[in-house]
Amino acid sequence: MKLRTRLIIVFLSILIIPTIVFYICLRIISANIGLVELDVANQIMALVFLLLLITASFFCTWIYYSIFSPISKLNEAMKEIRDGNMECVLEPQTHDEIGELFQNFEEMRLRLKESAEEKLKYDRESKELISNISHDLKTPITAIQGYMEGILEGVADTPEKQEKYLRTVYNKAKDMSRLIEELTFYTKIDTNKIPYNFSKINVYNYFSDCIEEVGLELESKGIILGYTNSTDKDTLIIADGEQLKRVINNIISNSVKYLDKAQGIIDIRVKDSLDSILVEIEDNGCGIAPKDVPKVFDRFYRTDASRNSLKGGSGIGLSIVKKIIEDHGGRIWCTSTEHIGTVMHFVIRKYQEVYRS
Ligand SMILES: Nc1ncnc2c1ncn2[C@@H]1O[C@H](COP(=O)(O)OP(=O)(O)OP(=O)(O)O)[C@@H](O)[C@H]1O
Numbered sequence: 001m002k003l004r005t006r007l008i009i010v011f012l013s014i015l016i017i018p019t020i021v022f023y024i025c026l027r028i029i030s031a032n033i034g035l036v037e038l039d040v041a042n043q044i045m046a047l048v049f050l051l052l053l054i055t056a057s058f059f060c061t062w063i064y065y066s067i068f069s070p071i072s073k074l075n076e077a078m079k080e081i082r083d084g085n086m087e088c089v090l091e092p093q094t095h096d097e098i099g100e101l102f103q104n105f106e107e108m109r110l111r112l113k114e115s116a117e118e119k120l121k122y123d124r125e126s127k128e129l130i131s132n133i134s135h136d137l138k139t140p141i142t143a144i145q146g147y148m149e150g151i152l153e154g155v156a157d158t159p160e161k162q163e164k165y166l167r168t169v170y171n172k173a174k175d176m177s178r179l180i181e182e183l184t185f186y187t188k189i190d191t192n193k194i195p196y197n198f199s200k201i202n203v204y205n206y207f208s209d210c211i212e213e214v215g216l217e218l219e220s221k222g223i224i225l226g227y228t229n230s231t232d233k234d235t236l237i238i239a240d241g242e243q244l245k246r247v248i249n250n251i252i253s254n255s256v257k258y259l260d261k262a263q264g265i266i267d268i269r270v271k272d273s274l275d276s277i278l279v280e281i282e283d284n285g286c287g288i289a290p291k292d293v294p295k296v297f298d299r300f301y302r303t304d305a306s307r308n309s310l311k312g313g314s315g316i317g318l319s320i321v322k323k324i325i326e327d328h329g330g331r332i333w334c335t336s337t338e339h340i341g342t343v344m345h346f347v348i349r350k351y352q353e354v355y356r357s
């Protein structure tokens, strides 16, 4: 039964039932006891009926406007949400249960809107990811096809040429496998499928070991490595040592990749910064144009300069770095001067500060 019908029944009941009961009582009284004249009884009856009519009309109208009207507004808003329109705002106008209902509806609408927007963003990013993956995989596959055709059709007619072709094919296949590995890692880390192994790490020892490791590799490439650590020797951070190494290696591999000077220099500085440690990795490479600096941490972003160069890469390295640092509760940013060099800065909170707060 509709609310409106129920209200009409209530209205009629308030009006008719007391009228009939009162009328019967009055008739009995006038017939049996003779206290009231029939005419007077009829007049009293008409007066009572009028009073009841006014009261019932007033209360029914009041109930109608305070319940039925907000419910129909809520109903309309629900229909809008069902049809995908998340913009229908219901402002609570009263401080009663209906106002509370509107308030809850408004909160629900905002949450739904947020998750609908998140889903749209996720869908857009997934599409972008697929198109980027296909683009990045297509390049080495086309090269592999070309070189294999060269070998099959006898263009590589000397053992040296054949070896060169095969080596290129091998390198391209390695590029593809590296890209797939990075993408798989990124997808896992992005969907929180990689559990971090957080532990207390001594900053001084950790960075000394790291520098020793990368130092050998950089030395073999003729790059000068500078290192200073001005933190206290007993400073601790909570971090996943392996993932933090991934961060450092990724940043350093960029410094190496984008070096354009005869003598490459990489300087690593670890400093105290209030309740955090600040790590700066500076290189004297080609630098990044000011317009690109804020975008280098975006997934698949590569500057025009590196896109147009022969340096391979998919623009995923720094997005992984950013995700790892943020999952450690830290922050990463970059400063750079074109043709002079780049500094990557990141902060990670110290152990004791985390526990004090
Ligand atoms: N040290 C640096 N010097 C100059 N440019 C840099 C440096 N680090 C990053 N960039 C720029 O930022 C872009 C994004 O870096 P990122 O590491 O995410 O991708 P990539 O190196 O191109 O590819 P990938 O790391 O996935 O192999 C690079 O393409 C490059 O243009």
Ligand SMILES: [Mg+2]
Residues within 6 Å of the ligand: 250, 253, 254, 313, 316, 317, 318
């Ligand atoms: Mg990189």
